[in-house]
Amino acid sequence: MNQIRNVKGTRDLLEDSSALWNVVEQHVRATFNLYGFGEIRTPILEDTSLFVRGVGESSDIVGKEMYTFPDRKGRSLCLRPESTAAVARAYVQHRLQDQPQPVRLYYIGPQFRYERPQKGRYRQFQQIGAEVIGDAGPESDAELLVMLLRFLEGMDFEGLVVRLNTVGDIESRNRFGAALRDYLEPHRASLSEDSQRRLDTNPLRILDTKAPAERALLEGAPELSEFLTSDCREHFAGVRRLLDRFGVRYEIEPDLVRGLDYYTRTVFEIAATGLGAQDSILGGGRYDGLIEQLGGAETPGIGFAIGQDRLIDVLPQSFKDRHQRQRPVVVVPIGLEQGADIALDIAEQLRTAGIHSVAELSGKSMKAGMRLASKLEAIGVVLIGEDELAAGTVTYKNFASREQSSVDRKDLAQIITTSINRSTD
């Protein structure tokens, strides 16, 4: 019989890693709240047309990577491939324009894309994202990046550089797209199949090609920066001025264009080393036309998404060390009739005092209990046998010092607490 296993491109996070995920998520909530962001939780299942309209038909995500299927009544649904479009949908649907603007939201949740898995790329992956909707100024762009860096630095990341670019507004993009098409059209035959298709659907995307021949050809191509409207130039200059003011390190990358069609003006990403080919840990940008595209009023917005799986892959060791899991006290009964009951009583008493504790319930030998305690890396064990039971005491053994003493049951929690505090000083 063949074993049932997890679906390709998904994974189980066992205790060791899920603890780390939780720590990161706590750090997200703490930091983002500090900047006035509230959490939004949107469904994993959405109407397929949300992404067709929001992310764009010419994008690879919508074109070939979505988990799309008809439900029992034939409606086309999909597992969300990203969350910005869903947040924008919620903004329109719940009339969040009637809230004080801009609205600041963050989310943490799984996303799904049907791709060939590899290092740092999964079919179910987790994104941490934040969106600022309803403010068009460069201040929002800068503030978002400042928050992002505070978040990363809070986890001991060092030397990260933001890769920054502007792709202009719709008008700039259309003018540039036309010029790029005119330039490349004579060379159409020498372009890759993908690039030929993009020449018709979205010429901008050809800019980030890696094919050497195409890169060479692009050397002489018109540049996006020459087609920016004065508003777009001003906006980008504003973003840069503010980033300088806040000491954010960035590099301008003129060829940075992102794969989602909704991006306008500011786009950015941060890469990390140690991730192989999938080295981008986060990406984002402005999407001033998205809300309108989804049926709302003309409303600007900007956001980013962090790949949590990748982030955790490169999490600095010092941060992990600071968040090791709590070590328990193990309560071991010795040859008692109702040993498990009594062990549970004591463990429960310790928990009331806030001490992480585990009762040994197997009823095996005391040795087995002691072994369990060291497997669990316990800070100590509470032993209780006939003598202790009769005297109303227990024996507490501190594993670090190897000292043990007989203490009254009512004093146990207090004694353990002070011994913990002493060792962490």
Place this chain on the structure above:
RNA sequence: GUGGGCGUAGCUCAAUAGGUAGAGCUCCUGAUUGUGGUUCAGGUGGUUGGGGGUUCAAGUCCCCUCGCUCACCCCA
């Protein structure tokens, strides 16, 4: 979707020119009846990813298939 590498115990790996599967770690038990983590002894655990073929004989050779992994592509 395309290409490379790899599938032997829970994990990391052995197995001479095809000869009937083994080690370390983990886990469990024990080393005079109430003391772990070290040490020692013993034990659990595999239809060698699956199917077919060649052969007296296949983990080993051939074919198919599945899975894992890395890269392209794309992106987080």
